[in-house]
Each structure stands twice: as C-alpha cells, then as structure tokens.
Amino acid sequence: MEKEAREKLNRALSPRTVAVVGAKKDSNYSWLVNNKDFRGKLYSVQIDPNEIPGILELGVENFPSLMDIPEEVDYVICAVPRNVSPYIVADCIKKGVGGVTLFTSGFAETGTEDGRQFQERITLMAREGKLNLVGPNCMGIYNPRVGLKFSAEQPHSEDAFGGVAFVSQSGSQGSGFSTEAYNQGIGVSKVVSFGNGILLDATDYLEFFADDPETEIIAMYIEGIKDGRRFFQNLKAAVAKKPVVIWKGGVTEESSRAANSHTASLAISSTIWDALLRQCGAMNVHGLDETIDAVKALLFSRPIKSYPRLGLTAVAGGHSVEISDCFSLQGCKVPRLSSESYEQLSSFYSVVGGSFQNPIEGGGNWAKEENVTTILNILENDPNVDALVMELGTAGVQRTHEGLMQRIQTLKDFYSSSKKPFWAAQAGGTQRVPTELAREVSHELQKGGIPVFPNFVRAAAAMKKLVEYNRARE
Amino acid sequence: MKAKEIFDQVKASGRTLLTEVESKEVLQDIGIPATTTLLAKSKEEAQSLAGKIGYPVVLKIVSPDVVHKSDTGGVKLGLKTPEDVSQAYDEIMSSTKAHNAKANIFGVSVQKMAKSGTEVIVGMYKDAQFGPVLMFGLGGILVEVLKDVSFRIVPLTSRDAKQMIREIKAYPVLEGFRGIEPANLPALEETLLKLSSFVEEHEEVKEMDLNPIFAYKDGAIAVDARIVLES
Numbered sequence: 001m002e003k004e005a006r007e008k009l010n011r012a013l014s015p016r017t018v019a020v021v022g023a024k025k026d027s028n029y030s031w032l033v034n035n036k037d038f039r040g041k042l043y044s045v046q047i048d049p050n051e052i053p054g055i056l057e058l059g060v061e062n063f064p065s066l067m068d069i070p071e072e073v074d075y076v077i078c079a080v081p082r083n084v085s086p087y088i089v090a091d092c093i094k095k096g097v098g099g100v101t102l103f104t105s106g107f108a109e110t111g112t113e114d115g116r117q118f119q120e121r122i123t124l125m126a127r128e129g130k131l132n133l134v135g136p137n138c139m140g141i142y143n144p145r146v147g148l149k150f151s152a153e154q155p156h157s158e159d160a161f162g163g164v165a166f167v168s169q170s171g172s173q174g175s176g177f178s179t180e181a182y183n184q185g186i187g188v189s190k191v192v193s194f195g196n197g198i199l200l201d202a203t204d205y206l207e208f209f210a211d212d213p214e215t216e217i218i219a220m221y222i223e224g225i226k227d228g229r230r231f232f233q234n235l236k237a238a239v240a241k242k243p244v245v246i247w248k249g250g251v252t253e254e255s256s257r258a259a260n261s262h263t264a265s266l267a268i269s270s271t272i273w274d275a276l277l278r279q280c281g282a283m284n285v286h287g288l289d290e291t292i293d294a295v296k297a298l299l300f301s302r303p304i305k306s307y308p309r310l311g312l313t314a315v316a317g318g319h320s321v322e323i324s325d326c327f328s329l330q331g332c333k334v335p336r337l338s339s340e341s342y343e344q345l346s347s348f349y350s351v352v353g354g355s356f357q358n359p360i361e362g363g364g365n366w367a368k369e370e371n372v373t374t375i376l377n378i379l380e381n382d383p384n385v386d387a388l389v390m391e392l393g394t395a396g397v398q399r400t401h402e403g404l405m406q407r408i409q410t411l412k413d414f415y416s417s418s419k420k421p422f423w424a425a426q427a428g429g430t431q432r433v434p435t436e437l438a439r440e441v442s443h444e445l446q447k448g449g450i451p452v453f454p455n456f457v458r459a460a461a462a463m464k465k466l467v468e469y470n471r472a473r474e
Numbered sequence: 475m476k477a478k479e480i481f482d483q484v485k486a487s488g489r490t491l492l493t494e495v496e497s498k499e500v501l502q503d504i505g506i507p508a509t510t511t512l513l514a515k516s517k518e519e520a521q522s523l524a525g526k527i528g529y530p531v532v533l534k535i536v537s538p539d540v541v542h543k544s545d546t547g548g549v550k551l552g553l554k555t556p557e558d559v560s561q562a563y564d565e566i567m568s569s570t571k572a573h574n575a576k577a578n579i580f581g582v583s584v585q586k587m588a589k590s591g592t593e594v595i596v597g598m599y600k601d602a603q604f605g606p607v608l609m610f611g612l613g614g615i616l617v618e619v620l621k622d623v624s625f626r627i628v629p630l631t632s633r634d635a636k637q638m639i640r641e642i643k644a645y646p647v648l649e650g651f652r653g654i655e656p657a658n659l660p661a662l663e664e665t666l667l668k669l670s671s672f673v674e675e676h677e678e679v680k681e682m683d684l685n686p687i688f689a690y691k692d693g694a695i696a697v698d699a700r701i702v703l704e705s
Contacts, residue, residue: 228603232627272601275625278641279634472637 001207009132009200009208012099013141013190015074015148016040019066019097021088022080025054030152031077031103032060037147037156043069066091075148076100077140082107082118085136089122093129100133101140101150107196108264109137123198131199137263138195139171142178144188145214151175154191155182159443162187163216164295167205169194169263170249173221176288183435184292185442185452186299189214196263203231210238219245219295223259225268235280243298243469244282247291248273281473283465293453293462300451302421304463305470308386309333311379312359315366315393319427320359323391326456330464334358335384344378366393369410376414376422387421389459392441392452401437408441412448424452425459477503481678481703490680490703493536494543495583497682497699504672506665506684508696509588515581517563521556523584530554530587533562534698535570539577541700546573552587559584588697591688592647592657596665598673598682601627606673608666612644613686630670635663648689657689665694680704 001009020031023044032055035042044055044062055062063069066076066088076097078088085104092100107119119136126133134140139150144160154160154175160182168174174193181188189212192205202222209218218238225231238244248268250259256267277284283298285291310332314320324334337345337358345356348371354362360379365371379388390411415422424445426433433441442452453459477500484492492500498508510527513536514520524531535548543549547569550562563582570577593613601607604627611623624638639648639662650656665687673679681702687694 225603228601229605232604268603269601272604272607272625272627275607276604276627278637279626 001204005130005132006208006211008098010098010212011074012097012132012134013075013192013208013212014143014146014214015098016146017043017069017071017073018075018077018148019043019045019063019069019073020060020077020079021045021066022078022084023055023060024048024051024079027079029054029058031079032058034149034152034154035147037149039147040074041071043073045069066095066097069095072096074098075141077103079103085118086122086125089125089129089131089133093125093131098132099141100131101138102133102136102195103138103140104135105137105195107136107198109196109261111261111264119196119198126199133199134192135195136198138169138197139174139193141193142174142188142191144178150191150193151178154178159185160187161189163189163214163299164219165189165209165212165215165217166191166219166221167194167202167209168192168221169197169202169223170221171195173247173249173288177219177221177291180288180292181295183439184296184454185439185444185446186292186295189216197226201226203227203234206231206238206244207234210234210241215242217243217245217295217299219247219291221247221249221291223249223263228268232276232280235276235282239281244280245285245291245294245298246277246282247285247287251286278472281469283469285465289458290461290465293458294465296446296451296453297462297466298469300446300449301423301466302419302449303470304387304421304466305474307331307333307467308421308463309335309384311337311382311385311388312391313366313375313379313389314359314361314391315427316361317355319391320355320361322427323359323389323425323456326460327389327463330460331467332460332463337379338382338384341378341382341384345375348374369406372407372410373414376411376418380414380418380420385420387423389423389425391456392424392426404437404441405444408444408448411445411450415449422450423459423463424450425456426454428455428457475499475503477672477676481676484703489538490705491538491541492701492703493538493580493583494534494699495536497701498696500701501684501696501699504668506668506696507693508699509585511583511585513581514584517560520563520582520584521559524553524556524559527584527586531559532585532587533559533566534583534585535566536580536583537570537577538580539574540570546570588688588695589690591690591694592654593686594648594657594662594689594694595623595683595685596669596687597685598628598669598679600680606679608638608670608673610638610662610666611642612647626666626670628670629674630667632663632667635666635670638666639663655691658691658693661694662687662689665696678704 023029023032044060047064107115144156147156166177171193174191209215250256251270285294349356495513498511501508512523533550595613597609606628622643624641626634626638648657683700684696687696
C-alpha cells in the first residue's frame, strides 16, 4: 500500500469529520442516528427537500453536495441508490476524502450484467482517482475510540476500545463481532466490513492493520480473495508482525454458493486454504465463538507452547469431572500433584464435600479469599503443573457484587505475582450470569491477564488451538 | 540436457506431456535422484541397454498417449535375463496396442529395478487462486483412500518441507514402524525444496508427479515421474 493511500485510509478509519450522503426518513436516518455518539463532526449531504427537515431535526448540518462542506472530510458513508453512486464517487475524489464506504448494493453480487457493469465503472473511477473505496455492498467502518458505528448496538464506552481489529467481508459478521467482543471483555481497535471489496480487499486491510499501531491482533472473516498470491505474501508478512486469526466463510460447495451470491466471491479449496494458513502461521478458526476464543487466548494468555500439565479447580464434583474431561480430550494433562502440595493442602482443606486430588474442588474451601490465594499458590509452586485453569463459580461469596469484585481482585493479585498461564472458565450452560455482569467479570480479569471463557469446552478448545498455533510456528 | 531444452523439444514436437525418460532427465537436471532410465526403440536395443544397466531391470511403455502405464499392461518388473526382456517387450507392445490401436509408441524405457523402499509420492499442480502447490503423501492404495496428503504453496521454506512431511497421519511409517526401514527425511525435504525452486523458476510447468519415490534409510530415489507443460 502506498504511503499516501495508507495515510488517507488512516484518516477514514479514525476520522475527525464524517459525512453521510443520502440519509433517509424511510430508514429512520439510521446512518446519522447510529453515529450520534461520533466524537468528531458529523455532516449530512442530501438534496431531497422532503428529507432535509428530518435531518436538521437531528441537529445535523446538511449540505447539498460534498463539495459544499466547508472543511476536509475524512470519511464518507454513501447510502444512495446504485445509479447515483458514480456521482458521489466523483465528488469524493474531487474533495480528496480519506475514504468512502459504499453501503449501496446491486453490483457484481447480483450476478446481473448491469450490476457487473456498474461495479466495473466505479472500480475504474476509484482506481484512477486513487480513492479508498470500502465496499460496495457493505457496512464500512466501526471505531469505538471515535464513536463511529455502522450499527446502533456497537458500543463506544472506554472499555470497548482495545487492540483487536476485525476485517470482515460481511456486515452482519462485523457487527456480530463488535458486540460479542464487547460482551466477552475484548477491546476493539477498528472493524471494517468491506463487502465486494472491489478496490480494497482483505489483503489490503491485512496490510494496513499489520502496521496499525492501535492493533495488536488481526481477526478476519473472509469469503473470497482477489489475488491469492498477494494474499499469501501479505499474510506471511503480517503474521511476522502480529497474530492473525482467520475465519473463512464458504468452505463447502454449498456455502461457497452462498458466498458467491453474497459478495461475488469465488470458491477456494478448503484443503489449500488450511495448508495456506498453516504455512503462513495464521490461526484457522470457524465461527464467531472460535474467533472470539482464539483472540482471547492470543491477546490475554501467557504463552503456552506445548500441551500443558494443568492444575484445575472446580466448584463441585461433577464440574471437576467435566473440566478434567474437557481439557484432557483436547490433549492436555491433568497430573497428580507433588507430595509437598498434598501435604500443604491436607493441612487446611476440608475433604468433607470436597477433594484436592486435582482438580481441587469443594465449594466451601473457596469461600475465604486467603484460601483462594493459598490454593492457587500451591498450584503455582507445584513442579507437576505448567498452567492453571479455574472454574468461575457463581454461588456463595460471588452472589454479591462486592464479593465478586473482591474475588476478582484476589485473582488478579495472585496472577501478578505468578508466572504460569492462568485461565478461567464457567461450567456449561447459558444465562448462569447476567450478560452485563459476565462482561464486567471478563473485562476485569482479562485486563489483569486472565482469559475468561463461557464454558469448559470452549476454553479447552482454545487452549488446543493456541498450542497448535505455537507449535506450527516453531 | 537442461530442463529448458527438454521443454523446448517437447513443445516443438507439439506435446505437453513429457515421457518418463524425458521427465527423469528433468529430475536429473533439478538434482533429484531418479533411476537411470533409457529409451529403447526396438527389442534388440532394450536387451542391449538392459545388459549395460545390469539385471534385474524394468520395462515400461513410452507413449505420449498412455498416461496410466500399469493399467494397460505397460509395465514389467523384475526382468532377470535377455529372454525376460524380449518376452516383456512383446507383451507390452501387444497389450498397449490392444488398449489403444492408435497410440503413438516411442518405444520402451529400460531401467534398473530399484530395491524396494517406503513408497512416497510428491506432486505439483497449480491452484487457480494460489498458483503452484506441492503435495506430499505416502504411496499405496490405503493412503489414496484416506486422502492422507499434505499441501504447501510454492515457494516452500525448509520449515514448510519439514512440516508437510510430519503432518501426514502415516508419518510414523517414515520414522520406521514395526521393522520398516526408516526413511531418510532430509532427502525427502530436499526433494520438496528443489522441486519448489524449480517450479518457481519454470512457469511453463503445469503438473508434476514423482510417483513413486522409494525412500530408504540412506536416501530417496524417484522410480517414476510425469511432467505436464502448460499448453
């Protein structure tokens, strides 16, 4: 990517001024409403006299043309019909904007001749005018730091910011990632939904984010690649700089047909795709949950380079069996502890309703904060244990918010004095904890370096992914 | 002869498929060991070449119109005497003609019967989006059924070559399993790396098959080879 294009794209991704072209009552002025928390200056461009009063009521300044906006425009959201889009593209070029998102669809993805012709025309214009064109047929850019959104539910509070960029060919996967990442305590730098990617595609965004100082990890949802060789080379280069997690949509014959009508993407053999990711050292995931879990493991955990011998803790007997199953099925070991550890545990541990064989379980023993610290330190100092996984219970002391925050502090204090990887997970099932509370717990613990997973199965699968990822890169 | 010259000759004769003899000459130029294979245009020449190479020998049909030589009776193994060679020659000719009367027959290849080793296959083809790709696997029907092969996109690093050999499920066989002689892994890695740089430099190559390669404790040797050029 040339320096000038890169600087412009940077303006578009972290804009100070944004213009929405074609906001309409029919869609409840959604592009303007979604961006009401934008921290910079928001403009509207609309010439339809029926639409303008509604726009002004929102308190947004409206102009008849992009060219009339009295300052530099960093980012344009273009939501005009397909036939009007070439005029707006021309204005964007003249105005020298940082970038423009063409929300408009009806291009090559329709499989029609005029759709392809329109796409061709816009591609040529943008290429000649050196315009950073995002899309078409996409949702564009989300940047929580500046409050720029493409869906209303995308968060913009301080704990929504972080080091993960998500590059998505799909808008719904992009907004899904934005909210799920937030709910799981992962901060986002930027999300780009790029649709047909006629000018800038997955490879370009990969190249951009590899050098983006706000981004520590790149996660991607990809349906197709324009230039396979270039993607291969850029992925290798990006992985040398930061971890890349890729979720490929359309890996079967059936789903690749959907990907073709969704973003006009050509099928890629899944065998070659898997080999490519292994060869480049990227993490290969499938689905939103796996993407989120992989990002968590990479972002928050201390390195785990081979299948660890785990010291496990659980709230009760059944969970101790479940957590052992989950991790040992994924290749981890659950060893017996050293005799020193057993001696120390037996000096205070109540085995009535509990056990400390490994997993260490029995709710009552965990009620006191000092016991928690003692037990974790025993595992930390045990030579048979490489890493710790703790079940995050929801009972007892943790029922009150204060008690919960105290427990989080205890875990963080322990972690900062320890050296081994330490993960936390809940037992299976949904709605054990209200979403907002779960988010707060995950956010706090992960800030302290302890990744938190919604169940043992996902935690164990993420651990295996992390080990295999690190092994492939040896 | 240089690979480039062989390719030019093949193209000049209006072909895209190299014969086994030509394919092995290319391997020789790349520096990948292959069994010495000579072309005999007559029965007498086959007998004389067999004598020079030393018995036992293998005879194979050489024809641009025959792709799967053994399926059409075009391969005779373990020939120990000039009489064996004579009989094999006749059988190959009649069987090939029986399958395809119009087949253009260049002759037969005569090669030393290689000592059997662990059968390995290495292939190269072009993916529509990612370009040249190398494939590695063990030979034999079971592996074909299980599709136990690994792939890497050209160019390969030495880590790629190491990993693609080790990631097939049948890898323990190459380490020496239940009395099977272990394979010389560095020799296999080197084969992959040499092939990778070769296809990187020769865009006209469309497909390559080294099938089988016999892997031994002290090396590896390609026993059959097939190269297809872009048309």
